Amino acid sequence: xxxxxxxxxxxxxxxxxxxxxxxxxxxxxxxxxxxxxxxxxxxxxxxxxxxxxxxxxxxxxxxxxxxxxxxxxxxxxxxxxxxxxxxxxxxxxxxxxxxxxxxxxxxxxxxxxxxxxxxxxxxxxxxxxxxxxx
Numbered sequence: 250x251x252x253x254x255x256x257x258x259x260x261x262x263x264x265x266x267x268x269x270x271x272x273x274x275x276x277x278x279x280x281x282x283x284x285x286x287x288x289x290x291x292x293x294x295x296x297x298x299x300x301x302x303x304x305x306x307x308x309x310x311x312x313x314x315x316x317x318x319x320x321x322x323x324x325x326x327x328x329x330x331x332x333x334x335x336x337x338x339x340x341x342x343x344x345x346x347x348x349x350x351x352x353x354x355x356x357x358x359x360x361x362x363x364x365x366x367x368x369x370x371x372x373x374x375x376x377x378x379x380x381x382x383x
Contacts (some may be wrong), residue, residue, distance in 0.1 A: 264352055266327030267359040272318035274366040280289055280309040280316055283376035289377055324363055330331075331356055 278362035285304065287296040300306055309316065331353075 266330050267356040270323040270362045271359050273323050274363040277316055277320050277370035278366050281313045282370035285373040312341040
């Protein structure tokens with residue numbers, strides 16, 4: 250019973266935190282990176298159209314430091330849990346073992362994509378304006 254709980258707990262950590270970090274990374278991309286990218290590329294009219302469709306973007310961008318901190322912490326936690334559980338045992342059943350290995354690979358890809366989105370968002374939210382217009 251305890252071994253089954255440990256396996257389910259590790260699968261939960263392998264799936265929950267990577268998916269959550271992906272959503273927070275996408276949030277950083279939408280709140281801060283996309284508007285900065287559009288302005289940097291001289292697409293102010295596109296940004297105005299985007300804000301007219303989604304006016305909540307301006308409210309979220311006021312809290313960009315908090316959003317980036319939360320997203321960074323979630324990325325760190327999900328990476329940490331993925332690293333800790335990299336050698337966790339999978340179930341003996343063949344179908345469950347395949348599902349376990351698929352979830353591990355899916356979690357790894359999700360973390361990598363989340364980190365890339367986070368870095369792009371961080372660059373355009375905090376560094377791009379100083380580099381391009383400094």
